């Protein structure tokens with residue numbers, strides 16, 4: 001084909017037309033055209049399945065028809081993570097530069113298992129992760145590896161720690177002559193469920209996970225950690241890793257990392273820091289004190305797909321010594337052996353997956369487009385908005401904070417006068433349900449200290465003061481309705 005011929009091709013022209021329609025829809029969506037829809041989808045389970053044919057069509061259908069069907073059938077079943085009123089769990093933004101990067105990533109279809117199968121994907125990922133590393137103030141010896149989420153990052157960190165603690169585990173598994181050795185992973189009561197999953201996958205079992213008690217602010221108690229480790233050592237247990245959390249999923253508590261690092265040093269135990277969500281705030285100099293001890297970790301995870309405006313999926317796990325991971329895991333089949341000068345850059349050696357997407361590109365686009373200061377300003381604004389919500393809660397006669405405000409996360413609950421303490425959980429559960437049914441905002445709930453609490457997290461790019469004020473109105477309205485119901489049910 002001659003140069004230029006490609007542009008006369010009908011496939012080319014069709015793609016351009018379809019892409020125009022798709023990008024038009026996406027642009028309107030990202031600009032908020034669907035903001036009137038309920039944030040939490042109202043479909044019933046099975047409704048989407050029932051609305052779609054049970055078999056693939058025998059003849060292909062044009063993309064315009066499919067886009068119509070997408071809008072008609074699928075959009076109602078979306079819970080709008082890209083809505084400024086999404087304040088449940090931890091919000092995440094599929095920002096424009098990230099979305100456009102995904103477009104390129106899909107088009108290029110790079111599979112970066114070896115450096116030679118995509119020098120650009122391998123090296124752009126390296127560059128973007130180095131930028132992020134310096135934004136997080138991590139020492140230069142760390143090396144970042146991308147995974148599809150914090151759970152996979154945690155799994156790989158604990159995998160590397162297991163290899164460091166049990167040298168033969170790679171060949172012999174945990175069947176080391178059945179000498180009865182019992183292994184241990186330590187984390188706080190508030191640590192993420194993926195620590196348990198990692199223990200299951202790594203053959204250690206959930207019984208290996210020691211959940212260390214926390215203080216009144218839900219931070220790991222280092223004294224309890226230290227005494228538990230000494231007790232376990234005396235009983236012949238071998239510690240594999242301590243997982244400290246910087247920003248717990250329930251309430252954003254930051255474990256005392258420096259104190260925990262000191263214990264790990266004494267116990268010669270791997271320190272993994274799970275900063276999946278709050279790690280983003282470590283790019284703000286005014287919060288540096290919260291993250292003191294990051295540099296002492298053996299591994300540390302942060303998810304740009306949570307609070308750094310990068311579309312799912314992108315989690316980064318930084319390893320102090322990359323070889324802890326590669327030695328634990330690298331297996332090179334004959335057909336992938338090449339005498340490349342850069343074979344130490346092969347991404348396939350850095351995780352369970354062989355194939356690797358060009359994930360680094362979206363982070364590169366987002367960091368470049370926002371700039372470090374732009375991203376700092378955005379995260380700072382989210383923290384300010386959460387603080388403003390917390391101030392309202394503190395002034396509110398019928399609401400109270402349920403934990404210290406952590407960055408952009410506020411845990412709170414309703415405590416109206418006249419409602420008996422043992423009815424408060426039920427009241428708050430129905431409050432949450434009502435707020436979400438109203439549709440303008442979406443909040444989530446959790447249990448803290450045995451009590452049911454609501455969580456409001458600010459993290460979407462388009463979330464502003466108006467949305468936080470709206471959340472307050474929605475909560476007030478739902479609370480009134482709950483109290484009416486309660487009053488009517490009184491004899």
Ligand SMILES: *Cc1c(COP(=O)(O)O)cnc(C)c1O
Pocket residue numbers: 148149150151152192194245247248249274275276277303315
């Ligand atoms: C969200 C979260 C995870 C899990 O991350 P995924 O990307 O959802 O797998 C792990 N740890 C903490 C502290 C988190 O907040």
